[in-house]
Amino acid sequence: xxxxxxxxxxxxxxxxxxxxxxxxxxxxxxxxxxxxxxxxxxxxxxxxxxxxxxxxxxxxxxxxxxxxxxxxxxxxxxxxxxxxxxxxxxxxxxxxxxxxxxxxxxxxxxxxxxxxxxxxxxx
Amino acid sequence: xxxxxxxxxxxxxxxxxxxxxxxxxxxxxxxxxxxxxxxxxxxxxxxxxxxxxxxxxxxxxxxxxxxxxxxxxxxxxxxxxxxxxxxxxxxxxxxxxxxxxxxxxxxxxxxxxxxxxxxxxxxxxxxxxxxxxxxxxxxxxxxxxxxxxxxxxxxxxxxxxxxxxxxxxxxxxxxxxxxxxxxxxxxxxxxxxxxxxxxxxxxxxxxxxxxxxxxxxxxxxxxxxxxxxxxxxxxxxxxxxxxxxxxxxxxxxxxxxxxxxxxxxxxxxxxxxxxxxxxxxxxxxxxxxxxxxxxxxxxxxxxxxxxxxxxxxxxxxxxxxxxxxxxxxxxxxxxxxxxxxxxxxxxxxxxxxxxxxxxxxxxxxxxxxxxxxxxxxxxxxxxxxxxxxxxxxxxxxxxxxxxxxxxx
Numbered sequence: 001x002x003x004x005x006x007x008x009x010x011x012x013x014x015x016x017x018x019x020x021x022x023x024x025x026x027x028x029x030x031x032x033x034x035x036x037x038x039x040x041x042x043x044x045x046x047x048x049x050x051x052x053x054x055x056x057x058x059x060x061x062x063x064x065x066x067x068x069x070x071x072x073x074x075x076x077x078x079x080x081x082x083x084x085x086x087x088x089x090x091x092x093x094x095x096x097x098x099x100x101x102x103x104x105x106x107x108x109x110x111x112x113x114x115x116x117x118x119x120x121x122x123x
Numbered sequence: 124x125x126x127x128x129x130x131x132x133x134x135x136x137x138x139x140x141x142x143x144x145x146x147x148x149x150x151x152x153x154x155x156x157x158x159x160x161x162x163x164x165x166x167x168x169x170x171x172x173x174x175x176x177x178x179x180x181x182x183x184x185x186x187x188x189x190x191x192x193x194x195x196x197x198x199x200x201x202x203x204x205x206x207x208x209x210x211x212x213x214x215x216x217x218x219x220x221x222x223x224x225x226x227x228x229x230x231x232x233x234x235x236x237x238x239x240x241x242x243x244x245x246x247x248x249x250x251x252x253x254x255x256x257x258x259x260x261x262x263x264x265x266x267x268x269x270x271x272x273x274x275x276x277x278x279x280x281x282x283x284x285x286x287x288x289x290x291x292x293x294x295x296x297x298x299x300x301x302x303x304x305x306x307x308x309x310x311x312x313x314x315x316x317x318x319x320x321x322x323x324x325x326x327x328x329x330x331x332x333x334x335x336x337x338x339x340x341x342x343x344x345x346x347x348x349x350x351x352x353x354x355x356x357x358x359x360x361x362x363x364x365x366x367x368x369x370x371x372x373x374x375x376x377x378x379x380x381x382x383x384x385x386x387x388x389x390x391x392x393x394x395x396x397x398x399x400x401x402x403x404x405x406x407x408x409x410x411x412x413x414x415x416x417x418x419x420x421x422x423x424x425x426x427x428x429x430x431x432x433x434x435x436x437x438x439x440x441x442x443x444x445x446x447x448x449x450x451x452x453x454x455x456x457x458x459x460x461x462x463x464x465x466x467x468x469x470x471x472x473x474x475x476x477x478x479x480x481x482x483x484x485x486x487x488x489x490x491x492x493x494x495x496x497x498x499x500x501x502x503x504x505x506x507x508x509x510x511x512x513x514x515x516x517x518x519x520x521x522x523x524x525x526x527x528x529x530x531x
Contacts, residue, residue, distance in 0.1 A: 003473055004528045035469050036486050036493070036500050059499055061469035106469065 003097050004062065011066035016073050019055045028117035029057075032109050034102070037064040039109050041072075041117045049080045054114075061106050063095070068110035070094040080118050086111060124422050127511040133158040133414075134509055144479025147517040152297050152458050152505035153483050154347045155328060157411075161351055164410035168403040175399055177376055191402050194409035195392070201412050202342065203335040204359055211358040211365070211395045212405055216324035217247040219343035219358035220291070222395060223320060224251035226368045227341075227360075228289075234260040237287040239317075241266040241274055241303065242495050243296040246488045248322040248343075252291055266292075268495060271449045272299040279311060287317040294326035298487045298503060299448035300431065300458035302330070309338055318364075324348055324356075328507065329427055329457045331420045334359055346404065351411030355404040358395070365391045372397040423508060427456035430506045434459045434515045441522065443531055447496055458505040460487075466529050468500040474528060475502075478521035480514075 020027065020042050027042035037060030044053040054076055056068045074094060075083040091111050092099065099107055131137045134156045137146060148156060168190065174183035176191050192207070199207040213219045228251075232238065238252050242265050256263045264282050267275045290312045295302050305321060312319045320341035323332045328349040334342055341364070346355035360368075370377055370388055377397040379387045388394045431452040438446055443464040449455050463471060472484035483503045486493045493499065504518055525531075 004470070009529065034485065036490075037469075038499075059467075061467035061473075063470075103469075103473070 003099075003103070005097050008062055008066045008095065008097060011069040012062040015056075015065060015069040017055050017069065017076070018057070020057050021053055021055045024055075026117045026121040028113055028120060030109060030113040030116060032060070032064070032105050034105055035061060035064075037061060037106055037109055039064065039068050039113045041068075041110070041114045043114075043117050043121065045080060045118075045121050051075050051078055051080065051083060056110065058110075060109075063097075063099070063103055064106040064109050067091060067095060067107045071110045071114060075114065080121065084115060084118055124425065125418060125508065127426070127509050130509045133160070135159055135162065137509060141479055142477075145517075147478075147480040147514045149504040149506065149510065149514060149518060150481045150483045151328075151507035151510070152325060152348070152487075152503065154353065155350050155507050156509070157352070158350055158414050160414055161407050161411045164407035165352060165403050168406045172406070173403075176402055177393070187402060187406075190406045190409070191400070194405045194412070197409050197412045198357055198359075201331075201416065202359060203333045205335070206362065208390070208392050209359055209362050209365065211360075211392045212400055213343075213356040213358055214354055214401070215347070215356035216322060216343040216345040217356070219356050220248055220320070220322065221251050222358050222371045223341055223343070223360070224255045226371045226395075227364065228252075228255040228259070230367075230369060232256075232259045232261050232288050235286060236261040237264055237285050238262070239264045239266060239282060239287060239290045239292075241292050242268045243272070243274070243293050243299070243301065243303065243492055244291075244489065245293065245297050245322065245324070246490070247324070248291055248293060248320075249491065261288075265491075268492075272296060272301040272447065272496075273449065273454070274303055276304070276307075283311055283315055283317075287312070287315055289318045289320060291320040291322065293322045294332065295329060295457065296448075296489075296492075297325040298458065298460050298489050298492055298501065300427075300455035300460075300505075301449060302326070302454060302456075305337055305339070313338075325457075328415065329420075329423055340364060346408040346411060349411060350414055351408040352401075352404040354401045355408045362391065365395070368395075370394050370397070374398050418508060424456055426508060427506060428452035430510060430512070430515060431456055431459060433512055434504060434518070437515065437519045438522075441526070447498070447501060458503055460501040460503045462498050462501055463525065463531070465531060466525060468502045470529070471502050471522070471525050474525045475518065475521045478517065478524065480518050480521045482518070 024042035025045045029040035031038045039058040054072045172187045174187045176188040195210045196207045198210045318340040323344040327344045342359045347353040374397040447460040468484035485500045
């Protein structure tokens with residue numbers, strides 16, 4: 001029951017930064033083959049390497065979508081290096097609920113997708 | 124008619140508490156639980172018979188070989204095959220279908236030929252054919268379905284035009300429980316000289332399979348969906364077809380004579396069983412078949428249909444819940460799939476689990492079917508002989524928690 005804490009349901013029902021940036025510098029879409037969760041991250045990075053704006057599109061369970069919402073809040077205004085330094089543990093901390101093995105993939109999909117989008121930016 | 128409460132006693136796992144709750148196991152379409160007789164057969168094999176088969180002259184090897192081959196005979200009788208040499212043991216239905224796609228497909232499918240599947244297929248009876256037609260520049264066609272999951276046969280004659288070599292069709296949808304009209308499709312296939320493969324993985328524990336009566340050419344199924352161990356499956360094919368097929372894998376036991384630069388092949392079925400197989404699994408699969416044979420399929424279907432109707436009647440009471448699959452329980456059975464608007468199936472599955480209710484959530488290895496039904500995933504409750512109305516009531520009770528948590 002702990003999994004569906006108030007903050008998870010809030011972010012699931014009213015996600016922050018939902019949408020695709022029109023003037024993104026990079027975007028990447030990924031999915032979780034186990035569940036079919038989907039996340040697309042789009043970022044706009046300025047010439048100082050700061051994430052000026054970020055948006056996500058997605059479908060999936062409350063954990064995957066709340067994680068994306070929380071993560072976009074977390075990295076907004078931060079540098080690419082700071083965002084790349086975000087660990088899995090940080091995501092668990094942001095979610096603040098106990099995750100079973102099978103739900104870890106749902107929780108981490110947004111971070112994996114964000115890092116892939118950031119990697120494209122460097123190219 | 125059987126009593127599910129008494130059957131439950133045959134299955135040790137159903138006696139256990141899980142997370143402090145009675146286990147309500149409604150994920151039987153993924154894999155069934157195992158009765159004590161099957162568990163005993165595995166440990167009995169390792170305690171009294173363990174040795175390699177087909178090669179030793181010592182007593183244990185003879186006994187292990189007999190036990191292994193005895194299951195082959197049981198399987199042949201169970202599906203009404205002409206002879207036991209038509210039974211090939213594989214790792215599962217997936218490997219059985221891959222065997223046909225690789226071996227038979229390689230020699231019989233050419234550029235421009237057509238293979239037909241249905242929109243209901245599990246990935247195991249779709250992806251091997253996608254790959255084969257790519258290799259061969261052949262064509263894959265898909266028999267569409269109606270909104271409630273029946274095969275839509277309106278354009279069947281158009282689909283069957285051209286050089287159709289094979290219809291590979293599921294006997295029963297693992298998502299919707301829908302049965303397919305195999306007899307009709309066999310008749311149509313025979314008119315144009317096409318072969319028919321039946322994926323019986325899902326249907327076997329619910330409907331059985333009579334390969335002779337259906338007059339099909341290939342059948343694939345898995346032990347673990349019919350109370351047997353995982354890692355064992357069967358390919359059945361008509362003897363003349365098997366004899367003409369090249370080997371699938373190469374190595375020990377599948378050869379007759381080996382020289383430094385060439386080899387000749389063992390007889391069917393051993394030609395297709397390279398290496399040491401899952402001997403304990405096959406032996407225990409024999410025990411599973413004996414167990415399943417102690418029930419009548421008419422009773423099992425009556426039981427399935429009763430639970431199907433009972434579950435759907437109660438689920439229909441929930442707002443924003445959409446039931447998938449046919450209304451008529453006579454045309455389905457075994458599995459009820461649904462979605463709830465605004466709640467992802469995985470979240471439903473997690474909350475049901477808190478009440479001890481195990482269901483499958485996701486795409487059920489049938490992503491094209493999800494696309495056709497315009498859902499990302501579903502919640503699926505699937506039944507077996509040991510489930511009863513109490514299990515459905517537990518599902519319904521736990522589903523109410525989902526509505527409370529998500530404030531629907």
